[in-house]
Amino acid sequence: MNTLEKVRFVGKPIVFLLCLVPAALVVTDAFGLTGQLSANPIEDIQDRFGIWAIRFIMITLAVTPLRRLTGWNWLVRFRRMFGLFTFFYALLHFLTWLILDQGLLVSAILEDLTERPFITIGFAALLLLIAMAVTSTNGMRRRMGRSWDRLHYSAYAVGVLGVWHYWWQVKKDTSDAWIYAIILALLLGYRLWWKRRH
């Protein structure tokens, strides 16, 4: 097998299953098989999906710097999958909020979306992720040409909005949010540095 075949037939299936583990653990924890959800299971589920959405946008944005630093160009073959998993976890996070937390109560949902800025920016990030997810096929990329690239630069905005959304809802202890903000600054800072050098 050449590198491309290894990525396609070995790497991708394994990575795909690994990316599903955080979601699977939420389900198995809910049934007490691997651990337990907290006394506030809805908050627990929502937080875990949310934090994995942030981790996956970080992983997605790490592909290009890692590829350049290591010369492992095959890494780019995983980028779309990571991006789609960002969308997957953000969507689960959103649905948990919509169905379990707000109980599909339209008035409360609209109030939160319009009056709670941290929810507004989280929702904005989700809309960008939806736009990128539906245009993520090879056919769409071909058809859209240059505008596809422009649209998919919003991955950077998703990173910023995601970390900001996380930061803003913390009651007091922002230490975890700091960690993600620093990682994001490194990932975006590397790109600026690269652009100036080349």
Added chain:
Amino acid sequence: MLIKKPADIRTSEITSQDNYLNRRAFIRAGSIAGASMLAGPAFSAMVPDKRRAKLAGVSSSDFSTDEAANSYEDITTYNNYYEFGTAKDDPYHNATDFESRPWSVTVDGHADKTGTFHFEDFIKPFDLEERIYRMRCVEAWSMVIPWVGISLADVVKHYQPTSQAKYVAFETLHDPVRMSGQRRRVLDWPYREGLTIAEATNPLAILAVGVYGETLPNQNGAPIRLVVPWKYGFKGIKGIVRISFVDKKPRTSWNMATPREYGFYANVNPEVDHPRWSQARERRIGAGLFTPKQATLMYNGYGEQVAHLYDGLDLHKNF
């Protein structure tokens, strides 16, 4: 002044302490058996098994709610007690080895009787009562907790505050060696809280020394904590070492940290939102995944007992 008692509670409906204990033993036995079948020791380690000493001579109270109390597990594994870490399960994990005895409480300020007392001597003059109260957290979740405590009004009267005493200030132990969460300056330690004298002498206010008929677990504020059920949970200062009778409004920890989000009064109020989230509804812990949030009640449903304390006060400004 005549303090009205709630009319909607029938004493016959209040579940006895024995029933609670039996039910919990049953649930515990069931979950341990279930856990060992399903997942072995990893699961049963999550079940709080450090049993506390049973408190004797506890009487019941007409102030107790007849709503179903949360499980011992809910009450002892989901806590805000930043002295032991900022995650909800941190206090359960990090307070396990905390030794809450010997313990002393200092009473000072504008009062005829002051001094430093052993915890046991401090509570000895007062009657232990079970008070089953709703607890509404500022984070929009709530529980029902069967506290055991002493009347704060009795404590205040006992120390004979002078006419200069307008407020009662409380302080938590400051000991970063024993309280690992205090090694980081998440809040300006020690934790501080305060009440007006009128609030402190309201019959609903208690100093809790137990839960479910047993001494207080460390993560709930052992050995002694404040419970003011018409206010958000953060007013319920834990691990109290100092009670001061003061003439000026005392500084309080969350108000010092973020004054525009947390006020001195912190009365439960569905009409005054937290700047970042709604306070109109609350999630009752233990209600299940598909149970909708419930409406938050003014003064957490204790308006009959406390609303008169705030007559003429603009609650939007004095939140």
